[in-house]
Amino acid sequence: MNTAYIDDFNLITLHYDSIEKPHEYFKSIQLVSNKYVHDLDLFDVIHLDHQSYYKFHTDRPLEISDKFFIHIGQIKIPVLLGTVTQTEAFEKRFDARHHELGAVVRDNKTTFTVWSPVAKVIKLNINDKVHTMEKLSDGAHRITLYGNYHLQSYHYDAYINHQWIQVNDPYSKGLTVNSTESVVIDFNKTHVEGFLETRRPETMQNDAIIYEVHVRDITMHPNSGVSPHKKGKLLGLIEPNTSTQSGESTGFDYITRLGITHVELLPINDFARVDDIEFEKAYNWGYDPEYFQTIDGSYSTQPANAAYRIQELKQVVKAFHEQGISVILDVVFNHVYNMPSSPFEKLVPGYYFRYHGDGSVSNGTGVGNDTKTERIMMRKFFVDTIKYYIHEFKIDGFRFDLMGTIDIETMQQIKSIVMADNPNAFLLGEGWDLATAMPKEMKTTHVNAWRVPEIHFFNDYFRDTLKGNNFNLMDRGYFNGGGKYYERMFNLFIARGNELPISQTVNYVEVHDNHTLFDRINYTSKKTLEEKNKIHQLATIFTIFALGTPFLHAGQEFYRTKHGHGNTYNLSDFINRIDWNRRIKYQPDIERIKQAIHIRNTHRIFRTKNIETIRQRVLPIELEHPLFGVLLFDTKSELILLFNPTALHHIVNLPRLGEYEVLLSNHLEGTRIKHFYNLSPFEYVVLKKRL
Template identity: 40%
Template sequence: MVKIESFEKQPPILKEVTVTLHYHRYDNDYDGWNLWVWLEGEPGRMVEFSQEDSYGKVAVFTLQSPDEIKRVGFIIRKSTAEDDWAGKRFDDRFITSFDRSGKAEVWLMQGMERIYERVNDVTVFPGIISAKIDKWDEITVLTNLSFDWKHDNLQVSLDGAEIKKIRAEKDHAGSDLANRLVIKTKNRLSLTKKYQVNISHFGYCEVTFGDIMRTKKFDQLFNYDGFLGADYSPEQTFFSVWSPPAQEVEVKIFMNDQIHLYNMQQANCGAWHLNLPGDWDGAQYLYRVRIGKEWRETQDPYAKAVSVNGMRSAVINMKKTRPLSWKKSARTLSSPVDAVIYELHIRDATIHPDSGTFNKGKYLGLAEEGTTTTHGFSTGLDYLAELGVTHIQLLPFFDYWTVDETKLDQPQYNWGYDPKHFNAPEGSYSTDPHNPALRIKELKTLIQAIHDRGMSVIMDVVYNHVYDVSRSPFHQLVPGYYFRYAKNGKLSNGTGVGNDTASERAMMRRFIVDSLVYWATEYQIDGFRFDLMGIHDVETMIAARKALDQVSPSIIMLGEGWDLQTALPDHLKANQHQAGQMKGIAHFNDALRDHLKGNTFSKQDNGFINGRIGMRHHLLQGVSAGMKVPYDRKTFTSPEQVVNYAEAHDNHTLWDKISFTSPNASMSDHKRMHRLATSIVLLSQGIPFLHAGQEFMRTKFGVENSYRSPDDINKLDWHRREEFSQTVQYVKGLIKLRKEHPAFRMRTKEEVIEHMHFHPTDERLIAYDLIADHGPYAKYTVIHNAHGSPIKYHLDSEGPWHVLSDGIQADSKPLSVLRSDLVNVSRHSTCVLALPFSSVDMRE
């Protein structure tokens, strides 16, 4: 037990840092070795080892930045006259600890990835760093000291198995030195038996698991199905963690200014347990694991609560986190096509100066009732309830990395696609991120406020990658297991952010499913949007659907089913091409998005609404959800699998896209194109999806990827909501029309094929009938006019037709009555007409 004298003071903001880096090579060969150093977002530069001391070579360098410096990246590399990057030691490493004056001093050792902050912590004696089973008959041994295999006469033995042969893997081509041995055994190694490698002068090391963890046999033997995490009760807390390669595991607990250290006991299938008597509510903890010779300290991947910036896991009495009004979600949705999804960032929603909220940018701010602008226009949840959307899809609100929760008085912004802790809420949206329980209660308060207004909550989940593999609890506890690797041994990078999680492995799949069920039950989440869902495998998504069905079949699952280049066979990827295998899981329809307005990755490319010819066939596919006019490669099996949208949080807003593609068009035409696109989304078969502010033509002033842009770019502009109130009313009317007329929400492919009929038109016109079996109308005729001028369209009868939308107004009830077989359709607009059953009966 160690007494903590005082809490850490607030660190200063550093814009200049000086690093002293000591480097020791056992082979004493420093020729050509140098540093490549950089700051995030800035170019790197070379630094030479220009000094030396009794430890080895020394490099001293200073870096400056106009922004705050949080870490310094470096690589130790070997340069030759021909190649500056002839060799390197390890990949990117980072120095993160600086004193208050911006100085850092670190020590590095040849063959060791660890960065030492004290020279006395460095082991300078020969030793074995690790011994890992990489193949069924191979153990890879890593030493801290390079050796000459031919001349040093090392004696190697293996307890528990018989050696067939040994080979040394040289440091680099042409070198006689090595620090890696591969021991090949005569017989197949066992995953349940203990082995020990012994090398003369280097000592011994227990054998643990390496690449062998990425085999099906490993999953079969170590697929643990017991409880994981910290299970609290007033009498005791049960800790359980999964770490098959560990030789020892401890729980380090911080409570009442004291530190406690407890040994955990090894259980079955690689799990470690500790049952700790007493009331530990509010305690913070870390796991300490010894793998081979190395001790690692990390958070709990199953943590339900975390300290500020997620530095520690926390034990919480979850009953105390429930608001007084907390109750179970009704979850009455009978089909996903009945949903109207509205994607919203928590901070964006209320940070505007005239949002009318007190807790701006917070969970509680969005939960506030009766918020209005100074002119009396509703904002926040009241406004969204009036608009008529059914589901609010919140951008990530699990704990993420890149907003410093200790400096919330400074400008910071992120969307949250940089996961740190998947099962605990983000602290920057809380009124006190230092209180692990409060952020949970405040998030639940927001969720309850949404439910109380008759709407549901979809959670944006990002299980496809982590922000920092090396510091991830997954990698610290079971290095090499939770992530996908390419054939060259490097991390797979289909996500484009440096790593892909390996959902196909049993315990990663289990984690994803456990996490989803936890959010659905503890927080009453009504749906999940999967970021880069195509990274995951089909079996995992099916397992998730099955598990959530046990909670409630009405829980929506939707995701980005893109075909991504991850290290997984194509037929296993959970993308649009495998949609037919994943019933009950919807996919974003990028085809409709791009053919509607132009390719989203090109500023100048246009589509149906902004003047491009040749889009009609693709629009027929889009408005029928690919049911009536099938997509060429996608395998959607029902409208319930198709999410139609024109814009989302990433890439340009629809307004900005139209501005780029039609710079010479009038403001009036920009508005008309925008309304046309939004009406197509809301009236198509499938699930409609709106980006926050789309209904008042949101702009980000041309910024495409605003994930860390300031509030001025990202905030919902409630004054614009006032300015474009007519369009808000139009969208509100379209939503009402959709919700009250089932013909726009057909459930099955067969229904769409039987009840949707397209009319022959020119390339800039889409016209179709929807035949109804019941309700006030026998038939609806929908006309989407992308012409830059009005058109006259011939109907198949003189009606009387009830006009439900004229491109400026929309409602579920008639705006007017047309007694003619000729209708005028304004330029860039949507017209919806309905033929009452009584009219059909009279004609018959």
């Protein structure tokens, strides 16, 4: 099929049949719009397979939003948008960063602003009325209507690429059920009593202990004790006084009594695959983003009420803040669920996404597309999204999915905005180096961590050392491998010797991705269940005490299982939900985890990130291979940590004189010892001596 594309402001590429004498054949070719007839100058011909490509210069720069046709004698060929939207010239010409995009209600007026330099006309369709928007020179289209249009649904009709398209506002703060239309929000009408007065927790970054939660998982179990209409919902997450049938705390009360400082919520913005109303028919983690500034309807008790979704998230933040717990949102800025149907691609084809040199779409994310965060208007969108959540919801931090595909400049801008608002905010992300079409030096990866010193990175080296290579299910690490990688353990404990400095490492052994630690140990060990659980707790306790920021997956403290499944992003509630019956069964083990958290919170040495302090006051203990031990000098006490990853008893001579109290152990607690300690199989112990 013969087609033509605008690839720059003075460049047309015609896909056409092979012609023997193209300069003679195209002598009378013309580019026609409703304003001008352009002369074209053929300057290059490329033959590939059965298609030929003819490149023409135009006699003057093109108004790219016009409707163009190529005329070759009686042949008429429509001209579509090509790579022009990917050029630096396009970027410079249509810089609209100063606009407040979206629907904004102010002073009894509602202003709608949307950016699409390639749209000839954009019309606002609201309340069954159509309003033609003013097109500005920077590519923005804007209209102000008198009156407050709060909760009115709207969409845009845009004329792009020879056709009218219907598109929602990418800056939508509200959506109708299942995202069929955008909804105007007046934030003066989304107040929650006491929210504005609630103070953010002042937890320092060094003191953070992060607990990862999927909103739906926490409450869907039959024994969660959560009200039926709140199960799987934001409000279920914060329902107070819930318990199992036998009286053990669940949900909000359970989480807030663990001693953790931050709750990290898997994505709560609008995502695909789950129906807003009949949400139980499908499950999803939320990593299929469609609209980034709207709360997903499936998490709302009133999904048809766009304003109430906002109020529900405010209630969640308020409830955790009142308990001294900060809230981190998991944001997925690296891709969109479906690129062709995305409002970004509809409004400005080719602009918002990365491409390889051969024209193919970059897919470093592995899910079909990579957002081009280095584009000024894509960067503006994500920066604006962060501003929205911190200013409107008092969010305390963000976890960036596949952060390695986001450019450093974007992350630096986000960091500056967040830290200016809240110096104690916590930013973290996945710094994996993926095959996205962006130079390595621009990626927010581990090797470039020094360029974003206030952003933290998940430490996969830490994870793999403790339990084995993440991508080899049968591989083993120190705790499930009888002491494998013993030589790494002290440096791992003090965050020395790998790509991430102590100030940026997020230490973890389990996360929502891949197999839970319990399931991984089941695959790699033939020991008894009691022994497996001890191995599990060894790894969890080490994660809590290791220097850096500890990160726990909800339910990890009572051996969460996903019944052997690894990638459960779209599997059932049965597989993904928190099993509160395990919370009953393993209550003593939960108490040990809580005690470990308390020990960390009350001894500053575990939270220091000062290199000189660590050098002087955190020392390795020489022990029989492969036992691991560390001596720590806190301000008013002396601590010894011992870990035994073997099935053997070991007598450990204490490196210091004096009487020690057994603060914590999975074998023996509350006694006092001198000179030596009898370390049982798969035991960890924390000993304390007052100075």
